[in-house]
Every structure is written in C-alpha cells, then in structure tokens.
Amino acid sequence: xxxxxxxxxxxxxxxxxxxxxxxxxxxxxxxxxxxxxxxxxxxxxxxxxxxxxxxxxxxxxxxxxxxxxxxxxxxxxxxxxxxxxxxxxxxxxxxxxxxxxxxxxxxxxxxxxxxxxxxxxxxxxxxxxxxxxxxxxxxxxxxxxxxxxxxxxxxxxxxxxxxxxxxxxxxxxxxxxxxxxxxxxxxxxxxxxxxxxxxxxxxxxxxxxxxxxxxxxxxxxxxxxxxxxxxxxxxxxxxxxxxxxxxxxxxxxxxxxxxxxxxxxxxxxxxxxxxxxxxxxxxxxxxxxxxxxxxxxxxxxxxxxxxxxxxxxxxxxxxxxxxxxxxxxxxxxxxxxxxxxxxxxxxxxxx
Amino acid sequence: xxxxxxxxxxxxxxxxxxxxxxxxxxxxxxxxxxxxxxxxxxxxxxxxxxxxxxxxxxxxxxxxxxxxxxxxxxxxxxxxxxxxxxxxxxxxxxxxxxxxxxxxxxxxxxxxxxxxxxxxxxxxxxxxxxxxxxxxxxxxxxxxxxxxxxxxxxxxxxxxxxxxxxxxxxxxxxxxxxxxxxxxxxxxxxxxxxxxxxxxxxxxxxxxxxxxxxxxxxxxxxxxxxxxxxxxxxxxxxxxxxxxxxxxxxxxxxxxxxxxxxxxxxxxxxxxxxxxxxxxxxxxxxxxxxxxxxxxxxxxxxxxxxxxxxxxxxxxxxxxxxxxxxxxxxxxxxxxxxxxxxxxxxxxxxx
Ligand SMILES: CC(C)[C@H](C(=O)O)[C@@H](O)C(=O)O
Ligand SMILES: CC(C)[C@H](C(=O)O)[C@@H](O)C(=O)O
Numbered sequence: 001x002x003x004x005x006x007x008x009x010x011x012x013x014x015x016x017x018x019x020x021x022x023x024x025x026x027x028x029x030x031x032x033x034x035x036x037x038x039x040x041x042x043x044x045x046x047x048x049x050x051x052x053x054x055x056x057x058x059x060x061x062x063x064x065x066x067x068x069x070x071x072x073x074x075x076x077x078x079x080x081x082x083x084x085x086x087x088x089x090x091x092x093x094x095x096x097x098x099x100x101x102x103x104x105x106x107x108x109x110x111x112x113x114x115x116x117x118x119x120x121x122x123x124x125x126x127x128x129x130x131x132x133x134x135x136x137x138x139x140x141x142x143x144x145x146x147x148x149x150x151x152x153x154x155x156x157x158x159x160x161x162x163x164x165x166x167x168x169x170x171x172x173x174x175x176x177x178x179x180x181x182x183x184x185x186x187x188x189x190x191x192x193x194x195x196x197x198x199x200x201x202x203x204x205x206x207x208x209x210x211x212x213x214x215x216x217x218x219x220x221x222x223x224x225x226x227x228x229x230x231x232x233x234x235x236x237x238x239x240x241x242x243x244x245x246x247x248x249x250x251x252x253x254x255x256x257x258x259x260x261x262x263x264x265x266x267x268x269x270x271x272x273x274x275x276x277x278x279x280x281x282x283x284x285x286x287x288x289x290x291x292x293x294x295x296x297x298x299x300x301x302x303x304x305x306x307x308x309x310x311x312x313x314x315x316x317x318x319x320x321x322x323x324x325x326x327x328x329x330x331x332x333x334x335x336x337x338x339x340x341x342x343x344x345x346x347x348x349x350x351x
Numbered sequence: 352x353x354x355x356x357x358x359x360x361x362x363x364x365x366x367x368x369x370x371x372x373x374x375x376x377x378x379x380x381x382x383x384x385x386x387x388x389x390x391x392x393x394x395x396x397x398x399x400x401x402x403x404x405x406x407x408x409x410x411x412x413x414x415x416x417x418x419x420x421x422x423x424x425x426x427x428x429x430x431x432x433x434x435x436x437x438x439x440x441x442x443x444x445x446x447x448x449x450x451x452x453x454x455x456x457x458x459x460x461x462x463x464x465x466x467x468x469x470x471x472x473x474x475x476x477x478x479x480x481x482x483x484x485x486x487x488x489x490x491x492x493x494x495x496x497x498x499x500x501x502x503x504x505x506x507x508x509x510x511x512x513x514x515x516x517x518x519x520x521x522x523x524x525x526x527x528x529x530x531x532x533x534x535x536x537x538x539x540x541x542x543x544x545x546x547x548x549x550x551x552x553x554x555x556x557x558x559x560x561x562x563x564x565x566x567x568x569x570x571x572x573x574x575x576x577x578x579x580x581x582x583x584x585x586x587x588x589x590x591x592x593x594x595x596x597x598x599x600x601x602x603x604x605x606x607x608x609x610x611x612x613x614x615x616x617x618x619x620x621x622x623x624x625x626x627x628x629x630x631x632x633x634x635x636x637x638x639x640x641x642x643x644x645x646x647x648x649x650x651x652x653x654x655x656x657x658x659x660x661x662x663x664x665x666x667x668x669x670x671x672x673x674x675x676x677x678x679x680x681x682x683x684x685x686x687x688x689x690x691x692x693x694x695x696x697x698x699x700x701x702x
Contacts, residue, residue, distance in 0.1 A: 089543065091543045091544070095544070121473050121474060121477045121580050121581055121582075122472050122473055122474070122580070123472060123473070123474060126472045142493075142511065142544075142545065143544055145508065147545070147546040148546060149546045149549070149550065153515070153550070153553065154514055154515055154516075155512065155513060155514035155515065155550070156512070156513060156546040156547045156549065156550040157496065157510055157511060157512035157513075157546065157547060158510075158511045158545045158546050158547050159508055159509075159510050159511075160493065160508060160509045160510075160511065161506065161507070161508035162506060162507060162508075163505055163506035164504070164505055164506065165505075190594075190597075192440065192442045193442070193446070193493075193494055194493065194498070194509045195498040195499060195500045195507040195508065195509050196507045196508060196509050198500070198507065199500065199504070199506070199507040202504065221597070221598055222597045222598050222600075222601040223601065225576070225598045225599070225601050225602035226601050226602060226604065226605045226610075228602075229472050229473070229580060229602065229605050229606065230472055230605050231472075243541070244598075246541075246572070246573045247572055247573050247576045247595075247598055248576070249573075250573040250574065250576050250577050251576035251577060251579075251580065251602065253577065254577045254580050254581050255580065259577075
C-alpha cells in the first residue's frame, strides 16, 4: 500500500502558497521512500463561495471522501469577517466538512523551539521545555447542537449536547497518547456548572482503569486558562470538548512564540484532515512571505497517519535543519530571510 | 445618607481573614469620612454546608437582600473539589446568590503595578501599561439555561440562552464605562458559530449609535484568548457573555503578575456584591499570610458604588502607599514581609 490519494484544499489567503510547499515536499518524499501520491484539488472556503456560491461544493466533499487524507490550507477572507450579517460564510464549509468526514478529534502538538523561545510573549523560564498535546472534540457540543433565533430577534439559544458515544472514542485516543508520553492526561471542563462537563468526567473516569499507567486529572476551564500562562509545563496531554478546545488550544498556540510553525490533524474513523493552525492571514497573500513550516509539519502528521513514520521523521528533521540554519521566512528572521518557495525547496532538497 | 448596611459573607479558606481587614479599613473610613457601616454576617459556601447543609441559607440571602452592599470573601473547599459527585456544592450557593440578587454584571478592573510587573509570566514590554476593564454577564447564558442528564447517563445537555433584555443593561454599562476611558469597547463572542453570539453582536450594534464617541469592535473568543497574551494593551473595555467571561477574565487576571491584588464587583439593579478574585486558597487558611489587598480594593469598588468616591480614592492611595513602601505580604516580597493583619492595619492607619 504505497499509493495514496490525497485531497488538496488550498483554500483562502496564504493557504494555496503554503500547501504548494507541502506538495513539493511530498514529491521529494515519494522519490526517496518509494511511494506515490495522487493529488486531487478541491475548492473550499471564500474562494469556493466566490466561484460557486457554496463554501463546500459537493464536488469537493466527494474528493475528500474518496481520499486517504486531506491536505488543507486555510479559510477566511476579510470580506466575510467584516460582515457579520453575511448569510453564506467560509466557516460553514469547514464545519460541514468536519461533520461530513466525521473528524471527531482535533489534535494539536505544541512544542517550543529553542531558537524561537525569545519570540514568545512569555518569559523563557516559564515556557522552556513545554511539550503539550491537545485533543479537542470537533464534531459535537455547542457547535453542532440545536440553534434558534426567534423571528422577532428577541432571544436566541444554542444547545451544547454530548453523548457518551461521542466522548469515548476521543477519550481513548487521548489516553493512548498519554501512555506513549509522560502518562498524564488532563481533562478540561466546567463540571462545577455544566451537566455535559459532568458527563465528560464520568465517562473518562470509567475509561481510566483501562490505562492504569496514566494519571487522569481534571481542571476547570477558567483555571486552565490561567495555568496555561502561569505554568504550561505542568501539562502533558489535554483532552476537552469542542468550545473549550477552540479557546484553550488557540491560547496555548501563542505561548511558544511559534504559532507560524504549529500543525494540526483532525481525525475520524475513515477520514483525516491536516492543516496549519495559523489561518488565512490575508495581508500576506500572494507576497511569497508566508511561512510554509506549519503546513509542512501538518504534512508530517499526515505521513504518520498514513503509516509512513520514517518519512514523517525525516520531514521533521528537515524542518529542524532549516530552522537551525536560519533558512527561514521573514517572520522568524527579519534580517536575513527567504521566500515561501525557497524555504519549501530547502526542506524538500534535504529530504 | 451616610449610614450603610453591609452584609458580610466571609465564606471559606482565607475569605474570613481578608474580609476582616476590609472591615478594619471600613472602620477607618467611617471615622474620617463621617459615615457609618453596620455589618451583618452571613454563612455561605462550604462553611455553610458544614453548619447547615445549605451553601446559601435563607437567613444569609435575607441579610444580603436587606443590605446596601455585600462584602464577600471566597468560597471553595478541597472536600468538594476532590469529589465531583458531591450533591451539594459551595458553587451552587454562589450561583444562587448571583441569580437571587440579580447581579447581572461582573466587573473586573485590571491594572499592572509597576513594582510587581516582574512577577508576571509575561514579558515586561508586553504588559507594561495594561489597563483593562472587563464586563462579564453573570446571571444568564449556559450557566443558568436548562440542563439535563438522561437517567441512564447516556447523554446530557446544557442550553445557552440569551434575550436582548439580558444583554441591553450590561451593554449600556460597558459603553458608559468606555466613554469615561479610552472609548474603545470590544465585544468577545463566537458569532461565526453561535446564534446567541450573533444576538449579542446585533444588540450591541443597535446600542452603539447612542455612544458615538465609543468605537465598538468585535473579536472571536478564540482569537481573544490569543490576543490577551500577545498584546493585552490593545484592549480597553471588554464586554462578554457569562461562560466566555469566566474563561477570559481568569486568563486576563494572571497577565499582570498581581492576581493577589485584583478586585471585582458584581452589580444588579438593587444589589451589589464585592469580592477579591483570588478565591479561597485553602492551603493558606489560618496562617495569617493571605494578601488582604484584593479584598480591600474590592471594598474600594464598594465605596464607589455607595457614592463615596473620595473614600474609595483614599483607600486606593493607601494600598498604593503600602505597595510602594513594600509593606506587603509574603506573596509580594519573600524577604521582608508582614502578616495579613499587619498589612490591613498599615492601610487603615494611612486612612
Ligand atoms: C473558523 C472556526 C469556525 C473554527 C472553530 O471555531 O472551530 C476555528 O476557529 C478553528 O479552531 O478551527
Ligand atoms: C465558582 C464558579 C461557579 C464561578 C464561575 O464559574 O462563575 C467562578 O469561577 C467565578 O468566576 O466566580
């Protein structure tokens, strides 16, 4: 099984530029590791709205469902961000894609890079050595519960709903990851207020005995938001529901000073999607200054998922090599810097 | 009207110790500013559960309703924190008190103290000069919406509901505060996903023309969680719903390095409650090491509310005097430090 169908959704803003570099790197991987990737492109996000009126055209969804994995760039465009009344929005495409592909676990590894630590807003001694893996539930909770606004616009509601079936798979995933790491799993919730949080706690408590080596802790989300800034090193694997995960993982992403480098994976039973965390960054679009590393590291997560761990490791080493040699884009070194394509080629050449 | 009835709820942990110092300071205020305070004590929190089985006895609620203002210490006890299955919990008392008193606006001012900036986990240049006022809606949203867990424990839900009537009063309060300050109001929401968030946006948009000098901005909660760490100085007045406010205000509280100093006010149409942010800190209970400043600054907010702004200012100056002269508790100066009561007396004497 060394032939893979990859759906490629470049999306908006700098998405196409960084995804291009991932493809370049995958071509190098194919050569060295004797495998082959077939790329099928799909429209998605604001680009798709402009061209088809639909942020997730059926055609795109079909390509994704037929693929072994999805490489995703970014979505979002100021046209929509500045117009909260827009009826059709890029985000709807992303949420629908997650749901349709059943991507229930969003995984974000978070490491500090020695050479970048001083770019963090936090002090070196607070963050040095931070190594966290966040598991965020991605296809349920208040994002996908019933929503209602009364026709007179007098009130509205959103329902946060969870079933044990929705919690169990991602909980197992997080426990397994903790077993491989420092054996510490922290569930972030608001069990002193919410019924759904208490369901998360009970469900994790029930699963815990299957992983006797893993220490399961609980922390309230407000306290977690403090502790991430005060002492991020206390965390190993974090597990949380969709809305809290959205907030906490974004907060966590800035502590290392390297948000431009952070990858993510969204995993389901039959599908998986890989995307950089940084978003569409429209101001940089088309300028060749975007940092391709987050997209390339997301591609490494994809290679792991496709059971090509050696290729994934090689890719990560290539990235580290580029960073150590200061062969980086302008965000990481204002004095001497290289273009998106140059950095991508440097990494591909190393492979 | 120079006679005030103050309900005093010392609560748990270090609550009684710090509230004691507030009373000491109020006695000094009474002398100098020719007014008088009558204190009525009530049980609340874990203490109340141990003694009466009820975290908010009717007697306590009555005292609060009859008062001009409530001084509150802290709630929370490890006995309950470590037992998520406890049927009666201290938090229930606090939530019920907020609802019964109609305390719809939780207000948290956030300033950095020059002499404490180096205690922050963030770098000096990031936080120096930060001055934020957070308005968190406190008696609605997912905290008080319908909750349900099915008897088999298979699923649960929590409903986040808002009406325009619940948004309008706190929005006006926040706009008015922004008018007095840097004229910048930021609404934190998740309007790209939630109907309730879109209701918040529309409601604030409708109110905005009444405050033509105030610039109203919107930011998604995930981005806000990042921006607070990356560049807190960009914020002036923040307005947000209950759950987001819980997370964001706690995150914000640690950036200045002075969480032990931060006060809060919870305001309603007819009642108001003042409490330090720091919580019950059970490890320090009874040791005389708790920092009374947050409680004393909460008392200053109470004096403002009671329309004694000169007394409030005097009290704030007294606190600054103590901090500048390093007459502080151990959390602020490990080498030379004073007890809770000594710091309280020093501040009272200055008045
Ligand atoms: C774009 C938005 C709907 C999305 C989310 O809230 O999930 C984004 O913030 C993310 O975290 O991927
Ligand atoms: C104790 C808890 C219920 C409470 C809340 O979530 O509101 C606390 O965290 C707070 O912010 O005052």
